[in-house]
Amino acid sequence: MDAADAAAAVLDVRAGVEGLIGNTPMVRIRSLSEATGCEVYGKLEMANPGGSAKDRVALAVIEQAERDGRLVPHAGDAVFEGTSGSTGISLAMLCRAKGYRAHICLPDDTSAEKIGLLERLGAVVEKVPPASIVDRRQYVNAARAGAAAVCAAGGRAVFADQFENEANWRTHYDHTGPEIYRQAGGRVDAFVAASGTGGTISGVARYLKQVLPDVRVVLADPQGSGLFNKIKYDVMFDVREREGTRRRHQVDTIVEGVGLNRLTRNFDVGRRLVDDAERVSDAAALLMARFLVEQDGLFVGSSTAVNCVAALRVARALGPGHVVVTVLCDSGARHLSKFWAAVGPVGGTAERPEVGLDEILAK
Template sequence: MNYCNNILETIGNTPLVKINQITKEIPALVLAKVETFNPGNSVKDRMAIKMIEDAEADGRLQPGGTIIEGTSGNTGMGLALGAIIKGYKLICVISDKQSKEKMDILRAVGAKVVVCPTDVEPDDPRSYYSVSKRLAEETPNAWYVNQYDNPSNAIAHYEQTGPEIWEQTEGKITHFVVGVGTGGTISGVAKYLKEKKPNIKIWGVDTYGSVFKKYHETGIFDENEIYSYITEGIGEDILPKNVDFSLIDGFTKVTDKDAAVYTRRIAKEEGIFVGNSAGSAIKGVLQLKDEFKPDDVVVVLFHDHGSRYVGKMFNDDWMRERGFLDEEITTAADLIKDHIELPLVTVKTEELVSHAIDRMKKYEISQIPVVDVNGFVGSLDEAQLFRAFFEDKDLADKPTKSLMGKPFPIVKANAPIEEISKLIDKDNNAVLVELENGKHQILTKHDIIKAIR
């Protein structure tokens, strides 16, 4: 009989799959190393088990102990499989930008999940780096994994992923392209492949808001490069010890929008349902097309599974909110479609200014139309209120009509953007759109800014 003794024995030997549609403009053969075939659906299964086994071997991880790690989700899943089979407890510390699916999956396999804020410095006590270390110090019989600096991370890919790629391509690989986060995958694979073929080219895919590309090119750790980004699984605001820059020939950066768009394209055009970092990786390949010749064999690694992003990159509303859907926007109706079904918030002429302020706070709006029995007769915006407050401290108890400005202009739903742009200026921050049902909706500068790609 042919069977595995436990799920850990199914890790590795993932397939190489030719990319046919997205890379048509590239002369070389492009092959994807699809790591979703691992039991935890990501490349991180390999290094998670290697780190556990090495820690067991040298006594850092004791029987019945607690594994603690800061993770973007995938390493946590690999650690969870190891913890289940080997009898350990697991605490995963994760940043709040990671998808809900990742957090739910970790809880489903028995991990305790601690969520930390994303927008803090690495040494901030609230960061997931700091919280992981603190929990490891406070928890009896605990082992802090530290995948960023743990050498077993890169060794796993030197021993497994690199040899697999070499054998599957019969040594014909010329370029390896992969997203860089902890650095274990790129460094381990690169070390093995360059030992086999020193002239092979290794390209890292970075994201805007991360320090890798500039540091590689200049040796400067530029904190001005660090800012919040949406892309998951790649990029860092630190320099992990596992990133061996001497093995990397270059980096290319991919935007959040391109990463999300190409994640969806891989699914729709290649039938491969993979995650956010795969979108970054394949867009990175396209950006590097001038590096490739017809006889080249390019291997790009797809890190994880698309099921972890169904509420994000694979959700039209999520994509639309961030301006990632390339929808044609030409009319007033296009600009307000996200809130066209919501009731228009107004204030009556005889209501107190305090009522208008309460409504603006409640609905988080900056402008509000003023109405009477005959229709729209005026408007209020936050700039008016700001100026008037310093002139009259009793402003809130006065009727709205005493402060209101001119009513907002009214346009038809099919009014072109060019017409609207002439109506919105420094003195007028909004227009009202007349809908087919006779109702109205407000269109503001914010709606126009959201539409900018």
């Protein structure tokens, strides 16, 4: 290698872990594409260094706080957040890299893998019982109160507030949406995504609708979430989602990280750009997770399984020749003790045959 080649190689080196965030690859999901006659693409957000799309949000929130003077690196400042896991992991990673302390409040039924990752990254982990958002002990409210207490005592702390902080949807408008448009060659007929905070679907929808006015944006929503009804009927709840019937803190589902029974600022800024919604049962998500391993070798988490069920339905409805893009949020490695324990063994034997798409669509 001569000096010019060496100089060019050096220029391709990223600056720190934050330099690795974004510009994730997009993969053609072969099984779904061949079954539908569409090009079904997955934006591989699990390729971010923290393992999920939440790296983008965490970086945007921290950088905004730095610009505002609310965080100063290596000065003992803290970042508090209430999260079901992935955003906390992204924040913990970036806090280590940029010289902050991470304090993460999460439901005590969060998967052991996510809690373990947070602890290994040096975050303070505060586990709280599942509760409604109106309860001051709820995990988001606990994080807000923790940051306020530090500031009241004369310290400096920021509540990341991923559900309401507009840095969330803006980073997907500025980066994720343009990446999808470029990687798909400027052709996207439908974008399909679930909503946790709402930042991904809102930010990408706002960008894609600007450059591709005819693109269809479809919400993928797990069972028990009220967002499906909000999009379909402009009503947030139905009797199946009333308080007191849910197994978990947010919605009645085994799926982590997506689905909600309240409107967040990040979802609301893009809500009117969402054309339709698909409700995905736990049973369908579990089968899709198995199917993607069996047919594609893709080992995905629960929210990705929800996205892919909805993407399959949208592709079938559109018919052959269309381009459907969805989000591969994180790896199944974060969901071994809960979601994948319910999936069970992968098929391919006489005793446990492989999953078929018709079986998934029937759920």
